[in-house]
Amino acid sequence: xxxxxxxxxxxxxxxxxxxxxxxxxxxxxxxxxxxxxxxxxxxxxxxxxxxxxxxxxxxxxxxxxxxxxxxxxxxxxxxxxxxxxxxxxxxxxxxxxxxxxxxxxxxxxxxxxxxxxxxxxxxxxxxxxxxxxxxxxxxxxxxxxxxxxxxxxxxxxxxxxxxxxxxxxxxxxxxxxxxxxxxxxxxxxxxxxxxxxxxxxxxxxxxxxxxxxxxxxxxxxxxxxxxxxxxxxxxxxxxxxxxxxxxxxxxxxxxxxxxxxxxxxxxxxxxxxxxxxxxxxxxxxxxxxxxxxxxxxxxxxxxxxxxxxxxxxxxxxxxxxxxxxxxxxxxxxxxxxxxxxxxxxxxxxxxxxxxxxxxxxxxxxxxxxxxxxxxxxx
Amino acid sequence: xxxxxxxxxxxxxxxxxxxxxxxxxxxxxxxxxxxxxxxxxxxxxxxxxxxxxxxxxxxxxxxxxxxxxxxxxxxxxxxxxxxxxxxxxxxxxxxxxxxxxxxxxxxxxxxxxxxxxxxxxxxxxxxxxxxxxxxxxxxxxxxxxxxxxxxxxxxxxxxxxxxxxxxxxxxxxxxxxxxxxxx
Numbered sequence: 001x002x003x004x005x006x007x008x009x010x011x012x013x014x015x016x017x018x019x020x021x022x023x024x025x026x027x028x029x030x031x032x033x034x035x036x037x038x039x040x041x042x043x044x045x046x047x048x049x050x051x052x053x054x055x056x057x058x059x060x061x062x063x064x065x066x067x068x069x070x071x072x073x074x075x076x077x078x079x080x081x082x083x084x085x086x087x088x089x090x091x092x093x094x095x096x097x098x099x100x101x102x103x104x105x106x107x108x109x110x111x112x113x114x115x116x117x118x119x120x121x122x123x124x125x126x127x128x129x130x131x132x133x134x135x136x137x138x139x140x141x142x143x144x145x146x147x148x149x150x151x152x153x154x155x156x157x158x159x160x161x162x163x164x165x166x167x168x169x170x171x172x173x174x175x176x177x178x179x180x181x182x183x184x185x186x187x188x189x190x191x192x193x194x195x196x197x198x199x200x201x202x203x204x205x206x207x208x209x210x211x212x213x214x215x216x217x218x219x220x221x222x223x224x225x226x227x228x229x230x231x232x233x234x235x236x237x238x239x240x241x242x243x244x245x246x247x248x249x250x251x252x253x254x255x256x257x258x259x260x261x262x263x264x265x266x267x268x269x270x271x272x273x274x275x276x277x278x279x280x281x282x283x284x285x286x287x288x289x290x291x292x293x294x295x296x297x298x299x300x301x302x303x304x305x306x307x308x309x310x311x312x313x314x315x316x317x318x319x320x321x322x323x324x325x326x327x328x329x330x331x332x333x334x335x336x337x338x339x340x341x342x343x344x345x346x347x348x349x350x351x352x353x354x355x356x357x358x359x360x361x362x363x364x365x366x367x368x369x370x371x372x373x374x375x376x377x378x
Numbered sequence: 379x380x381x382x383x384x385x386x387x388x389x390x391x392x393x394x395x396x397x398x399x400x401x402x403x404x405x406x407x408x409x410x411x412x413x414x415x416x417x418x419x420x421x422x423x424x425x426x427x428x429x430x431x432x433x434x435x436x437x438x439x440x441x442x443x444x445x446x447x448x449x450x451x452x453x454x455x456x457x458x459x460x461x462x463x464x465x466x467x468x469x470x471x472x473x474x475x476x477x478x479x480x481x482x483x484x485x486x487x488x489x490x491x492x493x494x495x496x497x498x499x500x501x502x503x504x505x506x507x508x509x510x511x512x513x514x515x516x517x518x519x520x521x522x523x524x525x526x527x528x529x530x531x532x533x534x535x536x537x538x539x540x541x542x543x544x545x546x547x548x549x550x551x552x553x554x555x556x557x558x559x560x561x
Contacts, residue, residue: 062419065390065419066415066418068390068393068397069389070389073388190422194422199427199430199431200432200433202424202497203432203433203439203440204440206441207499209422210499210502211501214501214502214505
């Protein structure tokens with residue numbers, strides 16, 4: 001057919017056979033996912049964590065794919081590499097970490113007594129400097145009772161904690177297993193979904209997928225880099241200050257950093273608690289506070305812009321609101337996934353509204369002016 | 379010899395074929411194999427059945443399409459009918475303006491026969507060129523050449539139309555005054 005010729009608009013063929021309306025399919029998919037989440041939140045959490053690991057490793061696989069290496073081979077080599085790295089870490093770092101954990105658990109029975117002594121010493125220091133502050137403190141008996149109640153509560157929760165420990169060990173085995181297959185087959189899964197989407201919605205679907213991929217990938221990779229850098233810096237800083245268990249506290253700080261807003265406070269509070277019991281001195285606690293504030297500043301000014309970049313451009317109010325809602329819905333996990341979830345929803349809404357807005361606002365003026373436009377640019 | 383056999387085992391031959399095709403696309407002319415590889419992993423692939431719409435005129439443009447196999451018609455609505463602007467085959471590309479602006483599609487694209495397309499989303503392309511200066515210069519240069527081609531083609535068509543009008547007017551002097559009075 002010659003160019004410039006006019007043709008009758010062809011009927012859109014639908015050779016894939018009869019399909020129910022897209023809205024019904026999507027409603028069924030959403031209902032199915034909600035049912036799975038409701039029935040087995042632990043399994044969903046496991047899948048989410050596996051997908052997170054896959055996301056973190058995906059850029060390395062893409063580099064290999066760009067060098068024309070088979071995805072399966074690249075993923076296997078990466079897992080072998082990480083296995084070797086894990087064994088090396090276990091060989092060099094774990095013995096020291098285990099010593100710290102053993103010492104800490106050995107000292108736990110005396111912890112409440114030492115903590116009480118430390119609080120006393122601290123109160124005395126403060127009252128000696130500011131006598132008026134005496135009225136602010138509770139008596140030793142009241143404090144002792146509160147502390148004992150707290151410890152009893154924790155001991156009562158121990159069986160539940162042990163069952164969680166079993167889940168954690170199981171997760172340690174299952175997450176690498178699931179993430180391996182996620183990583184290996186992610187391209188095939190995306191392809192499967194793409195091939196089944198309505199043809200004229202592919203562009204928007206690809207756009208939505210890419211935005212989700214970018215937002216989540218950037219956020220998770222940023223979070224991982226942030227956790228590693230902040231945790232390492234905290235461990236180094238605490239070791240320099242002479243605080244006990246620097247490695248363990250560094251790990252706690254790095255892991256806690258994953259939780260927005262609350263995480264750095266948890267990390268800092270743990271370090272301050274250990275410092276309080278060890279030194280019973282306000283000046284060292286002040287040094288630890290300065291260390292954690294400096295770390296937060298370093299995180300905000302250097303690490304986040306470099307690692308996360310322009311990954312999330314959410315309004316701070318929306319960000320905090322999403323974290324609060326996430327905490328109410330799913331606890332700590334909800335807080336962690338709140339930010340990427342709200343970012344995804346925001347991007348999707350933006351893309352879909354853009355698609356709806358176009359025909360009404362821009363198409364008319366565009367079609368009216370097309371006489372002046374170029375012949376076949378699209 | 380053993381080394382080559384080992385390389386053969388780990389190489390993704392389908393990707394190599396796509397890479398070769400990408401190398402023949404004028405938009406990516408001058409890119410090294412490594413740059414093409416980096417670009418290739420950003421693409422999605424989709425099969426279209428004959429007659430399936432790829433995008434419609436007036437929709438927001440978000441992606442570039444490259445034809446791996448098959449044939450795609452580029453059409454524009456003309457009252458109740460459609461004007462065929464071009465028919466593209468394997469190695470051809472369309473939707474390139476989505477890489478540079480936010481304007482709606484100027485024409486519709488439809489698979490004329492069963493076709494396999496590569497799709498590159500604009501933001502993915504922007505991410506790639508952000509850190510790749512040479513790649514950005516090459517692709518943008520090629521895109522400019524394409525646009526310059528469109529401008530020249532349009533200009534020559536307009537000149538051709540004008541000269542036809544002038545020829546017709548010189549043969550029939552009353553035509554211009556009639557045209558003016560009608561306008």
